[in-house]
Amino acid sequence: MNASASASSGSRAAFRRLLFVGGAVLLLIIFAYGWTVTDIDFSVPQQPQRQENVGNALRELLSPRVFDQDYEILNTTTSFGMSCSDGWSASAPAVDGDQPYIIITPTCAESGEVVTIDGYNFAPDSLARVNWIGSDGERRIRQVIGASEDNFVTENDGTFQVQIDVPRIRGSAGETHTIEVQGRFPIGSPRLSETTLLVLEKMSETIFLALIATAVSILPSAILSFLAAHNLMRPIKIPLGNLLVTFILFPVGAVIGALILGGVGKFAFNLVGAPASTASAGVILLFGTAAATRRLGANALNDHPSIPRTLLNAALGAVAVTAGIGLLGGVSALIGRYTSEGDFGFIGVFLSSVGQLIDLIIVLIAAVVGAFTLSSMGTTLTRDALKEVSLPLSRILGAVLGGVAGIILLGAAATVSLGAAWMGLLPPIIAAALGASVLPSLFQRFFRGGQRQIVLSRTERLLNMALSWIGALTAFVVTFAVLNVGRALVEGSAPPRLVLFNVLGVDLYLYVAEAMLIGAVLGAVTGGIAGTRSSFPAGSVLYTATRTILNALRSIEPLIMGLVFVIWVGIGPFAGVLALALHSIASLGKLYSEQIESIDSGPIEALESTGANRLQTIMYAVVPQIIPPYIAFTMYRWDINVRMSTIIGFVGGGGIGFVLQQQINLLRYRDAGVAVLAIAIVVSILDYASAAIRERYT
Amino acid sequence: MLIIENLTKTYDNGFTALRNINLEIPDGQFVSIIGLSGSGKSTLLRCINRLIDPTDGRILWNGLDITRATDDELRQIRRRIGMIFQQFNLVKRSSVLTNVLSGRLGYMNPVYSLINYFPNSEKERAVAALQRVGIADKANNRASALSGGQQQRVGIARALMQEPEMLLADEPVASLDPATSHSVMKYLQLLNEEDGITVLCSLHFLSLARAYADRVIALKDGRLEFDGLPKDIDNERFKQIYGEDAVEVEIH
Ligand SMILES: Nc1ncnc2c1ncn2[C@@H]1O[C@H](COP(=O)(O)OP(=O)(O)O)[C@@H](O)[C@H]1O
Ligand SMILES: [Mg+2]
Numbered sequence: 001m002n003a004s005a006s007a008s009s010g011s012r013a014a015f016r017r018l019l020f021v022g023g024a025v026l027l028l029i030i031f032a033y034g035w036t037v038t039d040i041d042f043s044v045p046q047q048p049q050r051q052e053n054v055g056n057a058l059r060e061l062l063s064p065r066v067f068d069q070d071y072e073i074l075n076t077t078t079s080f081g082m083s084c085s086d087g088w089s090a091s092a093p094a095v096d097g098d099q100p101y102i103i104i105t106p107t108c109a110e111s112g113e114v115v116t117i118d119g120y121n122f123a124p125d126s127l128a129r130v131n132w133i134g135s136d137g138e139r140r141i142r143q144v145i146g147a148s149e150d151n152f153v154t155e156n157d158g159t160f161q162v163q164i165d166v167p168r169i170r171g172s173a174g175e176t177h178t179i180e181v182q183g184r185f186p187i188g189s190p191r192l193s194e195t196t197l198l199v200l201e202k203m204s205e206t207i208f209l210a211l212i213a214t215a216v217s218i219l220p221s222a223i224l225s226f227l228a229a230h231n232l233m234r235p236i237k238i239p240l241g242n243l244l245v246t247f248i249l250f251p252v253g254a255v256i257g258a259l260i261l262g263g264v265g266k267f268a269f270n271l272v273g274a275p276a277s278t279a280s281a282g283v284i285l286l287f288g289t290a291a292a293t294r295r296l297g298a299n300a301l302n303d304h305p306s307i308p309r310t311l312l313n314a315a316l317g318a319v320a321v322t323a324g325i326g327l328l329g330g331v332s333a334l335i336g337r338y339t340s341e342g343d344f345g346f347i348g349v350f351l352s353s354v355g356q357l358i359d360l361i362i363v364l365i366a367a368v369v370g371a372f373t374l375s376s377m378g379t380t381l382t383r384d385a386l387k388e389v390s391l392p393l394s395r396i397l398g399a400v401l402g403g404v405a406g407i408i409l410l411g412a413a414a415t416v417s418l419g420a421a422w423m424g425l426l427p428p429i430i431a432a433a434l435g436a437s438v439l440p441s442l443f444q445r446f447f448r449g450g451q452r453q454i455v456l457s458r459t460e461r462l463l464n465m466a467l468s469w470i471g472a473l474t475a476f477v478v479t480f481a482v483l484n485v486g487r488a489l490v491e492g493s494a495p496p497r498l499v500l501f502n503v504l505g506v507d508l509y510l511y512v513a514e515a516m517l518i519g520a521v522l523g524a525v526t527g528g529i530a531g532t533r534s535s536f537p538a539g540s541v542l543y544t545a546t547r548t549i550l551n552a553l554r555s556i557e558p559l560i561m562g563l564v565f566v567i568w569v570g571i572g573p574f575a576g577v578l579a580l581a582l583h584s585i586a587s588l589g590k591l592y593s594e595q596i597e598s599i600d601s602g603p604i605e606a607l608e609s610t611g612a613n614r615l616q617t618i619m620y621a622v623v624p625q626i627i628p629p630y631i632a633f634t635m636y637r638w639d640i641n642v643r644m645s646t647i648i649g650f651v652g653g654g655g656i657g658f659v660l661q662q663q664i665n666l667l668r669y670r671d672a673g674v675a676v677l678a679i680a681i682v683v684s685i686l687d688y689a690s691a692a693i694r695e696r697y698t
Numbered sequence: 699m700l701i702i703e704n705l706t707k708t709y710d711n712g713f714t715a716l717r718n719i720n721l722e723i724p725d726g727q728f729v730s731i732i733g734l735s736g737s738g739k740s741t742l743l744r745c746i747n748r749l750i751d752p753t754d755g756r757i758l759w760n761g762l763d764i765t766r767a768t769d770d771e772l773r774q775i776r777r778r779i780g781m782i783f784q785q786f787n788l789v790k791r792s793s794v795l796t797n798v799l800s801g802r803l804g805y806m807n808p809v810y811s812l813i814n815y816f817p818n819s820e821k822e823r824a825v826a827a828l829q830r831v832g833i834a835d836k837a838n839n840r841a842s843a844l845s846g847g848q849q850q851r852v853g854i855a856r857a858l859m860q861e862p863e864m865l866l867a868d869e870p871v872a873s874l875d876p877a878t879s880h881s882v883m884k885y886l887q888l889l890n891e892e893d894g895i896t897v898l899c900s901l902h903f904l905s906l907a908r909a910y911a912d913r914v915i916a917l918k919d920g921r922l923e924f925d926g927l928p929k930d931i932d933n934e935r936f937k938q939i940y941g942e943d944a945v946e947v948e949i950h
């Protein structure tokens with residue numbers, strides 16, 4: 001007993017050792033393979049040519065052309081006698097106040113002898129050189145003794161004393177030559193270089209690019225973060241019947257909203273313009289908002305609001321919201337039109353573009369408002385009725401509503417997937433998600449008598465999982481085959497658009513119709529088994545969908561997004577803003593939602609117990625807890641966005657990256673150095689500031 | 699009148715925390731619920747205002763079936779049932795006044811919560827509630843700056859904002875020292891006697907139940923083990939409820 005136990009523990013130890021050695025060998029192999037794949041070769045960086053190149057590049061990068069200085073070159077000459085006879089005398093130097101002059105000693109000498117040149121009134125600490133001008137008028141540079149370059153540097157009082165050899169020039173004896181000193185004199189004071197000015201301009205563009213991208217991402221991220229927080233979403237369950245009614249009415253509401261409310265919004269937008277109608281529009285806006293607020297609030301307070309009144313309020317609310325947004329758009333367009341001149345014209349330009357944006361998307365907004373309104377009206381109308389239906393009727397209703405919802409769901413997916421070949425995977429994936437629930441619920445229904453099992457044994461759980469997978473795979477494969485997705489994937493072409501028939505001017509394609517049929521079957525079966533009264537984990541589904549989308553978006557680098565946006569809106573900071581904003585939404589949405597998940601749930605429970613509704617609970621129990629971390633993470637994101645925006649220009653997204661890339665391509669490393677320096681300064685300042693602010697709020 | 703019929707709660711993981719509880723609680727009673735930790739006290743209290751959905755059974759309050767109420771009806775019901783918690787459940791970063799005001803949300807237009815608006819009359823009501831629990835001077839402090847006993851009094855003031863007919867207190871003094879415990883219990887007693895509010899209060903210590911309760915309900919493993927007057931709990935009953943090894947301690 002003991003012996004076998006120790007033997008088994010011994011063999012286990014040996015096994016573990018073997019595993020360890022095997023693991024180490026595996027790591028080594030992976031590492032060695034990686035080494036070759038990444039072309040690591042230490043002989044390359046040792047080549048003298050490369051070393052010289054990198055040395056030069058670094059030297060220039062580290063000598064950024066921040067300042068510029070203009071110079072003029074002044075020539076100062078004096079004559080010199082070559083092997084002169086007695087009686088030769090040099091021309092006297094023109095000693096004149098502050099003009100530069102030189103004195104040669106001796107003024108006459110043999111070839112090869114050393115003469116001393118004293119210079120006065122030159123620019124201090126600046127470059128100068130000595131030229132020898134012979135009788136032929138030719139100018140030859142004469143290096144001063146002890147120097148390795150042509151130039152020498154004057155003293156800090158503007159004088160110098162250098163020595164040169166008298167050159168050996170055949171037949172020059174007795175001639176008079178000229179010694180010339182070229183001195184460099186600065187004009188004016190040093191100033192910022194052209195490069196620096198450009199870099200400053202682009203740097204401010206970069207900072208604002210990051211600022212705008214961060215700012216516009218805050219609101220969408222904050223909204224998404226609530227949907228992506230499992231502690232808020234998981235408890236949300238609604239009866240399947242209500243969900244289906246809502247889902248079906250959503251697209252209907254969107255169409256009605258776009259048609260009717262869109263008109264209202266446009267009308268409100270255009271109302272603004274003439275002073276009289278503008279003023280009346282303002283009054284309408286003010287009173288409309290007040291009235292709508294009171295009505296909606298009163299409705300929520302009323303113990304048992306009558307159904308017609310609820311419906312009326314919802315409709316009025318929808319009209320008020322759309323008209324209000326339209327009026328706001330009109331007002332900002334109007335103000336923009338009158339204020340886009342002058343020093344603060346940019347404010348007018350901004351308002352104009354807000355107005356333009358609202359004008360563009362008012363129909364879209366109307367569609368969304370319409371969708372929400374109609375589906376909430378539907379819920380109001382059917383909620384009580386659905387609660388009372390008998391079980392068999394609830395199954396039939398479930399099958400009918402589920403079928404319709406399935407048609408809408410897969411029809412929409414198929415329509416989207418007409419866009420591109422690989423989008424064709426969307427309908428099979430959605431079908432699989434629906435199919436996953438069919439078999440387990442069928443099993444539950446027919447073998448367990450429809451009893452809701454609270455506790456599942458291990459085998460039952462495994463069985464359920466297996467059934468889910470079988471159902472999902474079957475649905476996927478069938479949809480894949482019916483819709484011919486394989487062909488689309490291989491050929492890289494979207495599904496064919498064979499028109500089946502035309503409904504109210506909209507073509508119904510065979511491909512979409514097939515998808516709808518599959519959706520109808522899956523939806524009807526799922527809805528029929530479950531019945532309208534079963535509770536549907538709407539919160540969990542929404543949570544999973546939001547998280548999936550956020551994660552997918554986050555995995556695409558802003559540089560890649562930038563490439564696409566450049567195609568859409570052209571090269572420039574606008575493309576950069578869009579790319580960074582999109583990535584920030586995904587990233588902040590995730591970070592924010594993690595903050596919601598880590599809050600203290602006690603206050604939520606407390607407020608729910610007082611009878612506060614969901615909005616109130618969020619405003620008073622959740623929001624106060626998340627504001628500080630939201631501020632901290634927003635700062636953090638701005639910091640990241642500034643870093644990203646310094647390179648988003650590499651793909652044409654505007655900002656300093658564009659300048660940097662150009663200078664590097666032109667091998668102008670001293671100018672590139674200025675950009676690098678600016679990036680380093682801005683990034684480290686922001687790093688420090690954002691850390692300081694984050695510290696305050698966490 | 700609160701009537702609980704055949705109340706059973708089985709959690710999602712299959713654990714049955716309440717088994718077939720039947721109770722009748724007349725208005726104005728001070729009822730203490732005792733039992734070991736894990737015996738189901740919190741579950742029972744949370745079933746009453748449906749912070750937890752019961753698996754089976756009915757809860758009738760003034761003739762209304764709480765277990766079948768719709769979301770809207772449930773909010774109407776919850777408005778009249780205050781609740782206070784062992785961990786106080788205040789928003790620590792918010793001011794004491796805001797915490798108290800939030801007890802009134804069930805009566806407010808939800809749209810106002812978007813702009814954090816409360817009418818002056820409500821603010822006065824909140825100050826009055828704080829005065830009743832003796833900490834009106836702390837109204838503008840952050841909740842986190844208060845001591846445990848003070849925080850629980852804020853919790854009581856928040857419940858008072860609801861003008862409750864019933865108060866559910868889930869081990870309201872378990873995180874407090876004995877002296878503070880008594881002061882908090884005295885406020886509950888005051889509300890029970892002056893305002894006629896029905897109080898259901900779960901307690902760890904029998905001595906507190908003896909001091910304040912009209913009636914004691916004991917739970918054991920989710921079952922009703924005892925229902926009667928505090929003085930009827932003798933040593934034998936005590937050992938039944940708390941187990942053989944338990945010794946009754948006094949809280950002063
Ligand atoms: N959400 C839950 N899921 C599963 N079990 C739970 C949950 N909440 C409580 N329980 C269990 O139910 C039992 C009763 O809990 P509770 O009502 O909190 O008891 P008490 O308040 O008397 O200490 C405990 O055993 C606890 O572990
Ligand atoms: Mg408890």
